[in-house]
Amino acid sequence: MKTLEDLKRLREKLQDETRLRHSSGTQIIIGMGTCGIAAGAREVMTAILDEIAKRNLQDVEVRQTGCIGMCEKEVLVDVVRPGEPRITYGKVKPAVVSKIIAEHVVNGRIVEELVVGKITRDR
Amino acid sequence: MHELSLHILDLVQNSLEAGANDIFLEIIEDRPKDELMLRVTDNGKGMHETLLGTVRDPFVSTRKTRKVGLGLPLIDMTARQAGGSLDIESKPGKGTVVKATYCLNHIDCPPLGKIGAALKALLVGNPGVNIRYYHQVDSQTFSLSTQEIRGILHGIPLTHPDVLLWLDGHIRENLARLYGGVK
Numbered sequence: 001m002k003t004l005e006d007l008k009r010l011r012e013k014l015q016d017e018t019r020l021r022h023s024s025g026t027q028i029i030i031g032m033g034t035c036g037i038a039a040g041a042r043e044v045m046t047a048i049l050d051e052i053a054k055r056n057l058q059d060v061e062v063r064q065t066g067c068i069g070m071c072e073k074e075v076l077v078d079v080v081r082p083g084e085p086r087i088t089y090g091k092v093k094p095a096v097v098s099k100i101i102a103e104h105v106v107n108g109r110i111v112e113e114l115v116v117g118k119i120t121r122d123r
Numbered sequence: 124m125h126e127l128s129l130h131i132l133d134l135v136q137n138s139l140e141a142g143a144n145d146i147f148l149e150i151i152e153d154r155p156k157d158e159l160m161l162r163v164t165d166n167g168k169g170m171h172e173t174l175l176g177t178v179r180d181p182f183v184s185t186r187k188t189r190k191v192g193l194g195l196p197l198i199d200m201t202a203r204q205a206g207g208s209l210d211i212e213s214k215p216g217k218g219t220v221v222k223a224t225y226c227l228n229h230i231d232c233p234p235l236g237k238i239g240a241a242l243k244a245l246l247v248g249n250p251g252v253n254i255r256y257y258h259q260v261d262s263q264t265f266s267l268s269t270q271e272i273r274g275i276l277h278g279i280p281l282t283h284p285d286v287l288l289w290l291d292g293h294i295r296e297n298l299a300r301l302y303g304g305v306k
Contacts, residue, residue, distance in 0.1 A: 001293075001296050001297075002289050002292035002293040002296055003293070004271070004272075004275060004293075006289060006293075007272065007275050007276070007286075007289055007293075008275050010285055010286065010289055011275055011276055011277060011279055014279055014283065014285060014286075015277070015279070030244075030248065032132060032136050032244070032248070033133075033136060033186075034133050034136075034193050034194040034197075037124070037129050037132050037133050037136075038124060038129070038193075041132075042128075042129065042132060042237070042240055042241055042244055043240075045240075045244040045248065046237075046240045046243070046244065049243060049244075049247060049282075049287055052282060052284055052287060053284045053285075053287040053288050053291075054284075055284075056284045057284060058283060058284065060282055061250070061280065061282060062247055062248055062282050063248050063249070063250065064136070064139075064244065064245075064248035064249060066136055066139070066140050066186070067186060
């Protein structure tokens with residue numbers, strides 16, 4: 001069983017091994033209003049979390065948000081790399097998640113064919 | 124929504140939009156009583172009676188981005204179709220309790236679905252929010268809270284890859300145990 005005791009041991013190991021990087025990371029924001037959920041946001045979220053674990057990405061922050069009004073383009077996923085424009089991807093399916101993570105989150109190359117919005121000014 | 128766990132995600136999003144930072148999520152499955160209950164209790168801003176009386180109407184919504192709100196009307200519909208009901212208690216400044224009940228054996232009772240994936244999404248995706256989870260199947264229980272997990276982690280984020288793997292296993296194994304799977 002993966003118990004809370006295991007988590008305590010894991011924390012001790014992580015604290016020994018790594019100096020934690022703070023707030024310099026990339027943010028991934030997933031639309032989880034009724035429209036997003038109905039379009040498959042949970043599966044996209046699961047795929048994103050699996051990809052983070054698989055690629056061992058240590059400084060990515062994942063957040064959920066509500067409906068932003070582009071319901072017909074759900075599932076919407078925003079990627080914000082520090083100091084770069086906020087990119088909104090639309091009609092995201094679990095199958096394209098690994099591409100977005102590999103290209104944009106890891107290598108900084110925007111996946112243009114999936115982009116539905118770009119905000120240059122920092123929120 | 125073809126799974127109850129998607130309704131749960133939706134209810135929690137409502138709580139978040141009401142400004143809640145403490146959300147208690149309960150799922151109680153009582154097979155001898157043939158009943159399944161979902162309850163989401165939050166400390167958000169709550170609703171006035173006038174709004175409370177209209178939330179089952181799909182053409183009422185508090186959001187500004189579109190004019191219809193389908194979350195609660197859909198839950199109301201699935202609960203009533205499955206021999207249950209939707210009850211909402213709310214007071215301005217006091218938060219909201221949304222409770223949905225279903226007859227487990229009713230042919231129109233949706234499956235709970237991938238509750239583990241929904242729970243993981245909620246826990247990881249809401250850094251500033253305390254989420255408490257209580258799940259009971261007959262006499263077996265599983266509970267967890269983000270406060271407890273963060274207390275152990277001492278600032279290591281839930282999105283740390285190793286923590287994600289732990290969380291995945293912890294949720295999966297405990298859910299399996301609830302349904303009589305793993306010892």
